[in-house]
Amino acid sequence: MSPLHTSPHTLFTNSVTRVMLLVVIAMVPAMIAYIHFFGWGILINATLCLVTAFSCETAMLRLRNRPLWPYLTDGSILVTALLIAFALPPILPWWIPVLATAFATIIAKHLYGGLGYNPFNPAMAGYVVLLISFPKQMTAWLPAQSDQGYAMGFIDNLRYNLFNELPANTSYDILTQATPLDVVEAQTGLGHNIAEIENSFVQFSDYFGVGWDWVSLMFLLGGLFLIYKRVISWQIPIAMLGTLALLSSIAYLYNDQIHPDPLFHLLGGASMIGAFFIATDPVTASTTPRGQIVYGIGIGIISYVIRTWGNYPDGVAFGVLLMNIAVPTIDYYTQPRVFGHDKDD
């Protein structure tokens, strides 16, 4: 007699694949905005990331004697690859996305035990390793295409990324520019005030960094969709963005000459993608409701501190990785009160 089935005797209502595919769907608006403002580079990078990710995943599953089909179709590797593609500048030598993704998949994910067991967000681990190793390439962005400047087409972008060939009459330095966050960090460091910076750099429109605002708003849209679909809970994004807003407001009110306003922080850099798509990675984030708030606040503080005083223009990736290590401790101290137990039981 076969062993009896245990309750519940119902169909599954959810699956890892469904969760991951919803995340991918939620990225689509931001992807469109990104292509619109920064060209086709992200698709080239995404393709490289996806090919690398699936190859490494297959190889690691083989080595670890794990079944291929369920893990290749769970969607997690798809999300990791796309997050890396979003984090990388569009104009970039091909081996950077490949290295970042290979590191993410092989070391950050599989060497720690694969899906569900990795303590660090694989996409951010891959990104940060490359950021530290190749800071120049990793921080040079194309200007938003609505701006004047050289509009790089798909073929140009592809030729550069794959063969390191630039279009005639231009150079890497002419083509690329620093991100708005980078500019603010560097220029305030040189003693310029925010108004001067915003007037003298093309990266800025009247208000935010050109293009970045729209991409961020699209991530916000996707994030709200994920909350609505109950794929993510509100605690982490609200705590992280709230902390960023609070800290930048205090600084802005204290001295608006050297501190950009809160909206610049919320819509600049990786705040939105970080809050809704990266910090909420279920495997590496805190799981208890109160813990998620602590975790989100932690990422907000670290991001703000690195942006304002650190060496890197953005700090979300570092914030996520640093808080990843703290998760077991946070979860331990933020256990919910069990039904019928006193608080300290």
Place this chain on the structure above:
Amino acid sequence: MRKLNAFHGGLKLEGHKQISIQEPIITAEIPEELIHPLHQHIGDTAQPIVEVGDRVLTGQMIAQAEGFISAPVHAASSGTVIAIEPRLVAHPSSIKDTCIVIKTDGKDEWIETTPHNEDYKRMDPSGLRNLIRDSGVVGLGGAGFPSYIKLNPGAKNGISTLILNGAECEPYITCDAALMIERPREIIDGLLIMRHALQAKVCLIGIEDNKPEAIQAMQQALTLQEKTIIDVITIPTRYPAGSEKQLIKTLTNIELNANQLPVHNGIVVHNVATAAAVGHAVLLGKPLISRIVTVTGAAIDRPNNYDVRLGTSMQVLSRQAELQSHKMERLVVGGPMMGFEITELESPVLKTTNCLLTITAEELPQEMHAMPCIRCGDCIRVCPANLLPQQLYWHARAKDFEKLQQYSLFDCIECGCCTYVCPSHIPLVHYYRFAKTEIGAQERDRKKSDIARQRHEFNQYRAERKKQDDEERRRKKKELLKKSQQSEHKQDAIAAALARVNAKKEKAPANTDIDNKKETNQ
């Protein structure tokens, strides 16, 4: 309007209740053979008081309660006892258990009953409780706890609130709903008796809002006077609203402590069907010999509620409900969330059998590879006990029993919400049950080994003491011996001395002579 209180977590589930509640309750046929297990309740097994070959009447007690927590068993119809032997009983582990098997004679001849009508109010509570105990009434909601115990709060616990559980939160099951719709008076009569036994002040009847007909029927059955003490309360449909602790929280906002019983808070909860059974027992003097069972699911052609004699085999019942075996993939006793699968239809309907649910292949997942836990926390959001199911799973896998208890494993009510929402399709509840059993076994082993060790230590101590005692005794004996020997010596010495003296005395003249001689010689 009473203020209701939400409990944490839970699920909104598709009810599937309409399938089995279209038609009135059908009285099931009396089968040729009734199988009465001696153990259909929580507590000690009942002891048979009939023998093979005896003729028994409907309602006759055939096994008596044994021990403080126990319930008797009654013949569900008249006939002859043809066997007292182990038979297959519907149980999660599909075990065989001793059953009294009756071949029915079709006459359904009742024993003489003693209706009490209204005079129960003059009976003293203990007499009333004994009557209910002897009627074999146990919790019909599923737990099967002997009801008379829950009508005996003890002198220390005054009962302020008596709750009737009509929530019936599991999908598919409608036996309580059908009872409330068709026989509300029986429930209320039973409730009044319970209230009298408990001397409870307020009575609440909690019913989920997906059963408007039941709510209406119950409300209409109350007299104006009864309405002042009995409150029919509509509660939101949210699984597991019918779980005792969750129901108490919803209705009274009291959160029972993990190691507390409702009675410690002045609350007693009974199922609506139990109330009706108590009513039968007292007012009509009829013991529990039948119950309403929902037979439902896509493989049943006549899904309905059946009034079934206890001991009827599932085979007979399902045949009457026109089971299409070829459509059925799984047969479950209970609901889809907490019920257990059975594979053998010979097992009988028990006092606790509320539903026979057939499930087709399309309603079940294809056997799929369970993925690793991705720590999404969906389980945390739905857990009505507010546990951390993913941590429990982690520690259950690691068999870290200490951690499991730290994470309050035993507060898990096994409602299945976590498994239901898990995107990784991990059979979480299965892990928790396993861990609980293991811990239980370990604890028993520990107790056993504790006892063994204590015995061993005691034996050693005894041996040691015996040795010491023996030595002591030996030593004393020796001492005594020595002493006596010494004293013998002394006496000998004294005697010898005396003898010498005497001898001297006797010889004295001679001696004197000698002395004299000596003297003379000198």
